[in-house]
Amino acid sequence: MGPEKTISINGAGIAGLTLALALAKFGFRVVIAEQHHEISEFGAGMQISPNARRVLTELGLDDAITAHSFEPEGIDIYRHGKSDPISHVKLGQFAKQRYQGTPYAVMHRADLAQQLYKATKAFPNIEILFGVTKTRVEDLGDAVSVMIEREGKPSYPLTARAQIGADGVRSVTRTESLSGQRPQYSGYVAWRAMADLEQLGNLLPKDRTSLFWGTDYHMVVYPLPQRDQFNVVLVTEFALPLEDSDTPEISNKSLRKNSKLSAIMESISDPWTAWPLFSVKTETWHKGNVAILGDAAHAMLPFQAQGAAMSIEDAGLMATILASETDNATAFGKWQNLRHARATKVQDQSQKNGFVFHMSPPLSWGRDAVVAGKSAEAHLERLDWIYAHDPFEGMVGPNPPEE
C-alpha cells in the first residue's frame, strides 16, 4: 500500500488502538509505535458510556465488550456523613432503552485494551511496533517521513500520509511537532484500588455504582463482577503540583470521619496507587500532516468519566473523515471543527463536577436539596447531550453495510 493509504500513529492506548481499527476497516495500512513492550493498561476500572459504545459496536466489538463488562443498575449518590443515598441516577435497562439499545457499562481497563488489541490482530494491515524509544517525524508537505527507533531492534523507516499522536496527556507529538504546551496540574490526585468483591460484604449494593460526595474529596465505587472484584477511585485535593515519582499519602481527615468510607478503605488490601490529575487545553490539534487526538489533545479530569469515551469518539470520526477526504488539511480541519467544541464542553463539565462534588456547607446544603429533588430519570436525561451523541455526525462510520 502506498504512502497515501498509510497512517502512522504514536501510542497504542485506547485512542491509538481504536483509531487503528477504524482506519484498517476503511482499508488503510496502519503502523503504531508504542513505547511499552506490550499492551499495558493500569489495573483499574472504567465506565463505558453509550456514546463510546456506539463506536466500539461499529468496530465489531459489541459482543466482546458485553462479555467483559457489567451494566450497573444505576448510581447511588451519598453525601458526606450520611449512610443512606440522597439520590439515584437510573442506568441499566432505562439507559439502554433511552439510548436505542446501547448500554452504560463498567469494565476493567485492561479488558478493553486487550479486546481492542485482539481485534487489531485480525487485520494484516495493522502493525504494532513495541519498545519504541523515539519517533522522528519530518513533514514533507505531501506526506510525512517517519523514523521509528526501537530498543534492541533496527530503526523502522516509514513514509505515510499523516502522523497521528495518540500518545496521551504527556504527548510529545503535541509538545514537539505542534509546539503545544505541557499539561496543567489540576490540584487533584486520584487514588485507585481494586479488591475482591466479597470483601465489600454488605457495605454497598453490588448491582450499582456508588458515588460519595465529601468536603474536599469524592469517591466512586463500582463492581466488576466478571473479575469478582470492585473498583474504587478516591479523589482528594493536593495544592502542590505533583510529579509521577511523588508518592503522597491519603491524609484527608474528613474522609476518615465517614464510617462507611473508612470500612470500604479498610476492606482494600492491595496498595493504592496515586494518579496526579493533569489536563490539556489547546486550540492546535493539527498542523500540516500531523494531528493529535484523545488525551494528547484534550486530557480532562475524570469526574464525568469521559476521557476515554472522548478518545474513542475522536478516533471513530477521524478515521471516517480521513477515508472521505484525501487532503489532510481539509480532513483535520473538518474533524477539529466537529470535535473541539464537544470535547471542551465535556472538559468544562468534568471540571464543574469537581467543584460540585467537593462542596462544603453551606453551599453543599443547597446542592443536596437540588439533587435530592430530581428524579432518578431526570438525572440521566440531563446528560443526554453526552450519551445520546452520534459520534459519526451523520456520516457512514467504519462498518459499511455488507455487500
Ligand SMILES: Cc1cc2nc3c(=O)[nH]c(=O)nc-3n(C[C@H](O)[C@H](O)[C@H](O)COP(=O)(O)OP(=O)(O)OC[C@H]3O[C@@H](n4cnc5c(N)ncnc54)[C@H](O)[C@@H]3O)c2cc1C
Ligand atoms: C482515575 C481515572 C479514572 C478514569 N475513568 C474513566 C472512565 O471511567 N471513563 C472514561 O471514558 N475515561 C476515564 N478516564 C480517562 C481515560 O483513562 C483517558 O482519557 C484515556 O485513557 C486516554 O486514552 P489515550 O489513548 O488518549 O491515552 P493513554 O491511555 O494515555 O495512551 C497513550 C499511549 O501512548 C503511549 N505513548 C506515550 N508516549 C509515547 C511515545 N513518546 N512513543 C510511543 N508511545 C507513547 C503510552 O504508552 C500509551 O500506550 C479516567 C482517568 C483517570 C485518571
